[in-house]
Amino acid sequence: MSLTSVEGNAGGDGRGRRMADLDAAQVAAWLQQNPEFFETHRDLLSQIRLRHPHGGRAISLIERQVTVLRDSNRMLEKRVADFLRIGRDNDALSMKMQGLAHALLGEREPSRLPGLLCAGLRRGFDVPFVLVRLWADVNLPETSQGPVSSRLRQWADRLDQPFCGPAEQQDEIVAWFPDRGQEVASLAVMALRAGNETQSFGLLVIGSHDPNRFQSGMGTVVLEQLADMAGASLSRALPARQVA
Structure with missing residues (x-):
C-alpha cells in the first residue's frame, strides 16, 4: 500500500x-x-x-x-537511582547481619546469647519488640518464661518459613510481651532449630507498631537467614539432651 x-x-x-x-x-x-x-x-x-x-x-x-x-531519560534515571538505593540498602543490611553473626559467634557464655540477639536486633534493625521463647526449662536473660501450649509447639514444628502477619492472629505469642502486647500490631515469627533438625526448640519473635511492617506475602529471605543464624547460635544455650 x-x-x-x-x-x-x-x-x-x-x-x-x-x-x-x-x-x-x-x-x-x-x-x-x-x-x-x-x-x-x-x-x-x-x-x-x-x-x-x-x-x-x-x-x-x-x-x-x-x-x-527527555521523559524516557527521566524514567531511566529514576530506575537507576532506585537500583542504586536498593543496592545500598542491601549492602547495609548485609553488614548488619554480618555484625550480628560475629557478635553471636564471639560470645563464649551461651546463657548470654538470647539477650545479645534481642539487643542486636533492636539496635541494628530498628524493631521495638523482640523476644526469644525456648522450650527449655532454663532461666536465660531475655527469654520469656512460662507455659507454651502444645498447639503452639506443634505449629512451630510445621513452620517451614517465617510467619508474617497481624498480631491479632497470634494471641498466645502477643501475651508474651509484658505490659506492651497491646502495642504490637504486626509480627514476624521464626521457628528456631538446631542444624538440620525438623523439630523446633523455640521461637524468635519480632514485633512492630506498624500493622504493615510484617504482612502475608512479603519476602522472607532475610528473616529465614536470621532464623537459621539464631537457631544455630541459641542451640548452644540448650541442655545437651535437647540438641542431641
Missing part, C-alpha cells in the same frame, strides 16, 4: 474520503516501511504541530520527540 495509491482511489470526494480510507495503524505501518519519507519531506517535521504532553500549547514534531526522549 502507498499513500499515493490510496489518494488516487479516493475519487472526487477529496480529503474526507482519503482520510476515511486510512486508519492510524495503516499510516504507522506505511511510515515504518518507508523511513525515507521524512528525509524527502523535511519541511513537515517543523510544520506538523502536536499538543505538548505537559501543557495545552502546540509544538513541532521535533520538539515532541525531544520531550518524549
